[in-house]
Amino acid sequence: MPEAKLSLRGVEKSFGANQVLRGIDMEVTEGEMICLIGASGSGKSTLLRCINQLEPIDEGRVLLDGQDISEPGLDLGPVRRRIGIVFQSYNLFPHMSALENVTLAPRRVLHEEATALQARAATLFARFGLAEHMLKYPDQLSGGQQQRVAVIRALAMRPEIMLFDEITAALDPELVGEVLAVLRQLREEGMTMLLATHEMGFARDLADRVCFMDGGVIVEEGPPEQIFSAPQVARTQAFLASVLRQ
Numbered sequence: 001m002p003e004a005k006l007s008l009r010g011v012e013k014s015f016g017a018n019q020v021l022r023g024i025d026m027e028v029t030e031g032e033m034i035c036l037i038g039a040s041g042s043g044k045s046t047l048l049r050c051i052n053q054l055e056p057i058d059e060g061r062v063l064l065d066g067q068d069i070s071e072p073g074l075d076l077g078p079v080r081r082r083i084g085i086v087f088q089s090y091n092l093f094p095h096m097s098a099l100e101n102v103t104l105a106p107r108r109v110l111h112e113e114a115t116a117l118q119a120r121a122a123t124l125f126a127r128f129g130l131a132e133h134m135l136k137y138p139d140q141l142s143g144g145q146q147q148r149v150a151v152i153r154a155l156a157m158r159p160e161i162m163l164f165d166e167i168t169a170a171l172d173p174e175l176v177g178e179v180l181a182v183l184r185q186l187r188e189e190g191m192t193m194l195l196a197t198h199e200m201g202f203a204r205d206l207a208d209r210v211c212f213m214d215g216g217v218i219v220e221e222g223p224p225e226q227i228f229s230a231p232q233v234a235r236t237q238a239f240l241a242s243v244l245r246q
């Protein structure tokens with residue numbers, strides 16, 4: 001078995017009296033795409049935020065290439081560069097072009113030389129079908145295009161792992177496909193990814209593994225064909241039925 005890229009060991013997290021994560025164990029291998037599914041409030045977003053240390057955990061450990069990145073007092077800058085995250089709301093700076101949004105952090109944080117950085121960013125825009133929109137401002141772009149720029153902005157930091165938190169949830173249905181296509185492309189390129197998603201078709205078709213969360217624990221975990229089809233997985237089936245009814 002190859003050593004896990006990312007390991008979660010007994011991760012617990014509470015907000016006040018509300019215990020949101022109740023002992024999460026997970027191993028993520030390099031190049032794997034894992035979909036987290038579960039009802040609203042089951043803890044998917046919190047889990048992603050605990051992985052890249054946007055939230056400190058209360059108990060357990062998060063290991064990246066075997067290093068404990070949840071250790072109190074650790075410099076989190078390098079950790080957050082290695083683990084990118086994209087949220088439902090794209091949060092692009094409105095007064096900057098798409099290109100400027102993408103190059104801001106690498107310029108400031110990685111101190112990359114301007115010409116080389118622009119060229120690298122242009123390659124990213126081209127790779128994800130946005131070459132002709134690079135100089136536009138966010139309000140000149142559709143929601144799907146803005147979300148793809150947000151993904152490119154995260155990729156520009158050269159992360160080793162990408163976390164996606166319901167990144168299609170705010171989009172009009174006709175724009176969801178173009179964002180999912182970006183995820184599909186990243187998977188083909190071998191990016192290690194964890195996605196919280198309600199896109200069941202996408203999870204079924206593309207995930208290497210699906211983790212079904214309920215009440216702050218992973219109650220079912222396995223390849224999508226097992227999670228989505230086994231009639232004996234009653235909790236998952238009940239959840240899927242409720243999602244499909246919505």
Ligand SMILES: Nc1ncnc2c1ncn2[C@@H]1O[C@H](COP(=O)(O)OP(=O)(O)OP(=O)(O)O)[C@@H](O)[C@H]1O
Pocket residue numbers: 015018020038039040041042043044045046047166196
């Ligand atoms: N910063 C916070 N402060 C207090 N409570 C929080 C905070 N973030 C999350 N919670 C609580 O943690 C619980 C789990 O929320 P979380 O967003 O992780 O669930 P989720 O499964 O991602 O749901 P959704 O699908 O709606 O995004 C909820 O009860 C929520 O109110």
